[in-house]
Amino acid sequence: MNYSRPLSIPSGGWSQNLSSLKPKSIVHRLTHFVRWALIENWQRSWVLLLWFLAMACLFSWKFKQYKHKAAFQVMGYCLTTAKGAAETLKLNMALILLPVCRNMLTVLRSTRARFFIPFDDNINFHKTIAFAIAVGIILHVGNHMICDFPRLVNSSPEKFALIASDFHDKKPTYKELVGGVEGVTGISMLILMAFAFTLASKLFRKNQLKLPSPFNRLTGFNAFWFSHHLFGLVYILLIIHGSFLFLVHKWTHKTTWMYISVPILIYAAERSLRSGRSEHYSAKIIKVSNLPGDVFSIIMSKPNGFKYRSGQYLFLQCPSISPFEWHPFSVTSSPGDDYLSVHIRTVGDWTKELKEVLTDDNGSACTIGRAKFRKLGEVNSKGLPKLLLDGPYGAPAQDYRNYDVLLLVGLGIGATPFISILRDLLNNNRTLEDQTDSNTETSISGDSLLSLASSKMASTTEKKKSRRAKSANFYWVTREPGSFEWFKGVMNEVAEMDHKGQIEMHNYLTSVYEEGDARSTLITMVQALTHAKHGVDILSGTRV
Structure with a gap:
């Protein structure tokens, strides 16, 4: 069934009087918020609650531990606050790596854990942890630099005698405290993280801040990408910093490495897998088409062993443009196709450059710059640059087979994952029709009963292994x-x-145009007549 909405139907009235639906009193607003948190967002709520409780417990435990030490008599609550914040920093520096381990999340998405953990919010949780790290740094570094270091330096000989053994019976100066291993590593981490956090902000990452040359190189995706890799050095400094702590001498009490060792190993394995797989999944470009609206499509050969589900996405890299940049795109082909396809809208520097390299104004392969790519050895026989693939990675749309009726709503280029789903549903329908035709032919043959029974059993087994949606409604x-x-x-x-x-x-x-406008009425009339006569919509050029 195909359907086109009349263009003259107004939508402005649908949003009228929505303000009356908002709760007025504070009690109603609080009830509405609780209902929203518990019913609609219970997965996010329990994860965040567990995370907050973990931080609160660690902070309180370390706070009380140092409150009963002799150093508390010298540095007071400045020390306990700094140490409590440091304990939450250890936890968050370990957790912040896990939401960006895409392969691990893709595997977990296929388990029952998806019913309890909102894997789709991994990047939002990553940003939330980053904010908590920033708060922890302010509390930890601020209390050390402004409060407990000055109190230690200016302490009386009687009070300093309580902790003199921790400093080899010599009261340190402020310069010695800041210039030691602990101070140098701490300040270095502070500078590196402040630089990386700043360039990761929306203004810098999305190039919304216009800076004069040469400072304009600090904006955009490249600056964000390279600055984020400074965290490799930050983790090295963190391990060193945690090994030379004041007031702690036993290695069992220096727990920094205990927090971050396992997440670092998981993340290292993740990056190694992605690096090795990208070299193996080198795609050959079959066709490039230039489409209206600053969009172009790429049809590539499917690498051996590359298996995916409709609704998932992959990362593309063009080494000739940038050897480090990877960009995500939804797959628009279905798993049953013998090729891979993506539709890309040019919204940034990298996508614009890729379009210039791959296409010309007529939508054919571009010849500009091929000599440069040949020198680099990054082209195929058609002179097109090599593309590397990484993936596939899980996405919410991949679970469409768990539902009988699908409601797919896409906005603009955001409809790409649903196109893959439609292709998959279409391929499944073809398979079912072919199986039906095959069963009919088999029933006419000599061994009809035995063959028909076998084919029905095989068909039933296949249906049990792979559930198929009964119907789908696609709104674009x-x-x-x-x-x-x-x-x-x-x-x-x-x-x-x-x-x-x-x-x-x-x-x-x-x-x-709005309803009642003569132009809108004329378009609607012509649209209805043309579709009734020829079965083709004049605007989309399709039968829809």
């Missing part, structure tokens, strides 16, 4: 009429092959 909302060219072939193919009406497609174009 786009702003530009030219956007319909992106997936025109898929839509026409679904319209022709879906004889049972299992897939409904709905196109919405938002850049139209």
